[in-house]
Amino acid sequence: MIDMLDQTATTISRTPVVEILSAEKIFANGVRGLDPIQLSIRPGEFISLIGPSGCGKSTLLKLIANLIEPTDGKMLWWRGDFSKVGTIGRQLAFVFQDPTLMPWSKVDANVRLPLDLAGMPKAEARQRAEAALAHVGLTQAAKRYPRQLSGGMRMRVSIARALVTNPDLLLMDEPFGALDEFTRNKLDEDLVNLCFERNLTNVFVTHSIYEAIFLSTRIIVMAANPGRIFAEYIVDEPMPRNDNFRRSDRFGDMCRELSALLSDASLASLKP
Amino acid sequence: MTPLAQRPWFGKVMAPLAVGVIIVITWQWACTAFEVPRYLFPKPTDIADSLATNWRPLFGSLWSTLYVTFLAFGLSVTIGTAIAFMFVQSKLIELSLLPYAVLLQVTPIAAVAPLIIILVKDTTTALTLCATVIAIFPIISNTTIGLRSVDPGLAAYFRMNKAGRWATLWRLRIPGALPFFLAGLRISSGLSLVGAVVAEFIAGTGGTSAGLAYQIMQASFQLDIPQMFAALFLITLTGVLLFAAMVKLQQILLGHWHESAMEAER
Ligand SMILES: Nc1ncnc2c1ncn2[C@@H]1O[C@H](COP(=O)(O)OP(=O)(O)OP(=O)(O)O)[C@@H](O)[C@H]1O
Ligand SMILES: [Mg+2]
Numbered sequence: 001m002i003d004m005l006d007q008t009a010t011t012i013s014r015t016p017v018v019e020i021l022s023a024e025k026i027f028a029n030g031v032r033g034l035d036p037i038q039l040s041i042r043p044g045e046f047i048s049l050i051g052p053s054g055c056g057k058s059t060l061l062k063l064i065a066n067l068i069e070p071t072d073g074k075m076l077w078w079r080g081d082f083s084k085v086g087t088i089g090r091q092l093a094f095v096f097q098d099p100t101l102m103p104w105s106k107v108d109a110n111v112r113l114p115l116d117l118a119g120m121p122k123a124e125a126r127q128r129a130e131a132a133l134a135h136v137g138l139t140q141a142a143k144r145y146p147r148q149l150s151g152g153m154r155m156r157v158s159i160a161r162a163l164v165t166n167p168d169l170l171l172m173d174e175p176f177g178a179l180d181e182f183t184r185n186k187l188d189e190d191l192v193n194l195c196f197e198r199n200l201t202n203v204f205v206t207h208s209i210y211e212a213i214f215l216s217t218r219i220i221v222m223a224a225n226p227g228r229i230f231a232e233y234i235v236d237e238p239m240p241r242n243d244n245f246r247r248s249d250r251f252g253d254m255c256r257e258l259s260a261l262l263s264d265a266s267l268a269s270l271k272p
Numbered sequence: 273m274t275p276l277a278q279r280p281w282f283g284k285v286m287a288p289l290a291v292g293v294i295i296v297i298t299w300q301w302a303c304t305a306f307e308v309p310r311y312l313f314p315k316p317t318d319i320a321d322s323l324a325t326n327w328r329p330l331f332g333s334l335w336s337t338l339y340v341t342f343l344a345f346g347l348s349v350t351i352g353t354a355i356a357f358m359f360v361q362s363k364l365i366e367l368s369l370l371p372y373a374v375l376l377q378v379t380p381i382a383a384v385a386p387l388i389i390i391l392v393k394d395t396t397t398a399l400t401l402c403a404t405v406i407a408i409f410p411i412i413s414n415t416t417i418g419l420r421s422v423d424p425g426l427a428a429y430f431r432m433n434k435a436g437r438w439a440t441l442w443r444l445r446i447p448g449a450l451p452f453f454l455a456g457l458r459i460s461s462g463l464s465l466v467g468a469v470v471a472e473f474i475a476g477t478g479g480t481s482a483g484l485a486y487q488i489m490q491a492s493f494q495l496d497i498p499q500m501f502a503a504l505f506l507i508t509l510t511g512v513l514l515f516a517a518m519v520k521l522q523q524i525l526l527g528h529w530h531e532s533a534m535e536a537e538r
Contacts, residue, residue, distance in 0.1 A: 067432060086434070094432055100425035104447040113443075117433045145529050245365045 016040045017169050017201045018064055022072035024229075025059055028227040036073055039220070039229065043168075046195055046202045048212040048219045050262065052269050054206050056227025058156045058173055064203060066095050075081060077169075085169075093162035093174040099154040101161075104268050107141045108133065108142040108268040118165075129220040133157075135194070152183040159191070170195065170202045177207065183272040188214055189242060196239035209262065213254045214246060221261050224269035283391075314498040317518040320506060322498035330487060330499075334506050337468055340396060341510070344403030345464040349457065351404075352411025358435040360414075360419040360445075376408040381467060395475060399483070405468030410459040418452025419445050451530045458518040465511050 012208075018041040025033040034056040041047060041064075049057040062068045063075060066082045066270050077085050077092075085092050099111045115125035133139055136156040146154055155175060157196050162170060176184040192215045195202050208211050216235050223230040235254060237245060245251055296316050302308070303315040310318045323330065355373070359366040384403045392398035420444055430440050472485035484503045491499035526532060 010320055065432060067428065094429075094430070096425055100423065100429055102426065102444075104448070104450070114433050116443075117435045117439055147529065185384070 010220070011171075013044075013213075016042050016076075017045075017078060018203075019074075019076040020060075020063070021074040021076065021081075023063055023070035023075055023184065025056070025063065026071045034063075035226045035228040037198065037229060041201060041203065042200040043201050044196075044199045044217075046192065046215055046217045047201065047204065049205045049222060049260075050207070050209070050212050050219060051222030051230065052224050052262075052266050054227075055222040055224035055265075055269060057222060060172050060222075061094075061203060061205055065092065069092075086129070089099070091165050091167040092169045093165055093167035093172065095158055095162050095175045097121050097172070097174045097177060099146070099158040101154060101157055104144055106143055110157055110161060113161060114165050128164050129160075132160040134245065136160045136164060136190070152179050153257050156187070159187075166198075168201060170200050171204075172202065173205045173207065174207065176188055176211070177206075184208075185214075185243075186244070190213065193240040209255050209258050210246075213251060213258060214241060219258060221258070221265050223265040225271050227257050227260065230265040230268060233258055233261060289392075294368060311495055311497055314501055319501045322502040323505070326499055326502065330484075330506060332452065333482055333487045333503070334482045334510070337465075337472065337485070337507070337512065339472070340399045340403055341464045341514075343396075344407050344467060346459055347400065347404045347406040348460050348464065349410050350410045352456075352460070353415055353453070355408075355412050356415035358376045359416045362509040366416070373409060375413055378404055381406045381470055382474065385471050389471070389475050399468060399471040399475060402471035403464050407460045407464040410456040410463065411453070414456030414459075415449060418449030422448050423454070446514045447499045451526055451532050454518070454522045454525060455532065458515070458522070460515045461518050462511060465507070465514060467468060469507060513537040 002159075018039075020039040020041075022036040022038060023034070027033050037060065043137050049060060059068070059208075063070055066075070066085070075082070078090050084090055100109075102113070105113075108126075111129040111132055112125050115128060120128075130139070132144070133135060133142055136159055137151060138156055138160065141149060141153060144156065149157065162164070176187055179187070188211055191202075194200070202215075204212075204215060206215075213235055219231055219233040219235065221231040221233060222228065224248040233254075237250070300316050303313060310316075315324075355369070359369070381402055384405065386402050389395075389398045392401060426448075427440075428446060429536075430444055435443070468483065469485045472483035473489065476483075476486040476489045484507050487503040488500050490495070493501065522532070
């Protein structure tokens with residue numbers, strides 16, 4: 001019985017969320033942002049992109065968000081083109097490095113924005129914004145303006161704005177880069193467990209080895225000059241995760257291994 | 273309890289008012305003590321006296337000046353905003369029209385006003401035209417800059433969410449442009465008054481004006497210095513009130529989010 005359920009679950013989930021088929025990016029000024037990339041992202045995966053500065057992490061994320069188009073190669077979302085994205089079960093949300101909130105709108109209106117833009121009825125949108133705010137623990141701040149919040153709170157608003165659309169694919173570009181370690185650890189823990197509960201697929205850019213290990217099911221190590229995938233690292237640790245994992249010896253071992261990989265990637269990134 | 277001098281209303285209202293009272297009292301005292309004749313430099317009481325006795329013609333003129341000022345201000349805001357919206361719609365429109373907007377701006381109004389007054393028969397129309405010509409530029413340039421200076425991150429977010437042109441304009445560009453627009457409004461309101469008065473002076477030399485500038489000229493012909501001061505006082509008062517109204521408007525619309533209109537936080 002259990003086996004059968006698992007069987008059906010895996011058949012459904014076998015449809016990859018994103019397939020990157022030899023997609024490469026050469027910028028208008030001739031810079032080779034990314035060499036041809038081959039990557040398949042499966043449902044429920046938490047993938048971190050890590051690598052030296054300029055190796056094309058943001059570029060890869062923008063390709064996945066269709067913010068830029070590949071120069072050559074192909075991108076597939078749920079086995080189709082980008083027009084499939086945005087329908088039920090195929091929602092995409094992007095969290096930028098900065099919160100990018102509208103300073104003239106209160107927190108709740110900021111969170112409601114994607115629903116308003118999609119033309120959702122006011123009452124329903126309000127309800128869902130409330131729920132999303134509650135999820136990031138900011139119910140109290142709903143009627144405040146962004147400038148009245150701390151950096152960490154603003155980032156949480158930005159995450160609530162992403163969650164409010166009930167995304168199936170969440171893309172985040174160094175969302176916690178500017179935060180102190182304590183806040184970052186807390187937000188990391190919330191995020192990874194939320195993604196697990198909702199079976200969200202996440203692609204996450206980070207510079208932190210610890211963060212990558214703690215969050216990910218799979219880590220893509222990238223190298224620069226030209227931007228490319230250098231190695232993959234699987235984090236074989238069950239969800240949900242908490243501080244116990246962070247303090248375990250396994251965690252330390254994995255960090256060491258990833259650190260070694262990253263050093264190799266840096267060496268491989270030196271200009272020829 | 274906070275000391276008196278640190279309360280907000282004290283700093284903003286009482287302190288400047290106190291300075292004003294001291295100046296008026298010193299002025300009054302000096303004129304009396306040194307027996308300055310009222311036809312050379314009138315005492316504050318002489319001016320008040322003149323205001324009281326000549327209130328009918330003075331306030332009639334004030335009305336006439338105000339009418340031109342507000343008309344010019346209103347025209348500047350509507351036409352200026354419309355032009356700014358056109359500019360951001362297309363670079364070509366901006367490139368072809370901007371030199372002429374600059375031309376209007378750099379030509380001294382005093383040099384063009386006589387021409388306008390001769391060409392346009394109706395005085396009020398001519399005066400309004402002159403005032404509009406100088407009051408419109410800050411609106412055009414500020415609103416254009418405002419509509420252009422969209423936060424690129426937010427713009428990308430709107431694009432990613434497939435926001436339409438209208439939604440982007442209404443939810444992103446206009447709110448983002450508001451601080452710039454309001455700063456333009458503040459300058460433009462003052463320039464409307466300046467333009468109206470300058471145009472009245474020029475039209476007044478032809479004897480066809482009824483505004484406060486005309487009162488000043490008439491008073492100067494008759495060497496009625498207190499009346500000159502009374503008219504001047506009314507012009508200044510109008511300017512100050514206009515400015516205060518714009519500051520208030522800025523506070524109402526921006527006070528909760530934009531630095532330019534926020535009370536200092538400590
Ligand atoms: N719009 C662009 N035009 C030209 N070159 C670009 C553009 N965007 C990025 N690049 C170049 O492409 C390369 C990859 O940039 P990208 O922003 O993806 O790096 P990154 O891995 O995100 O770096 P970081 O860790 O510093 O954020 C860099 O060499 C960068 O200079
Ligand atoms: Mg980057």
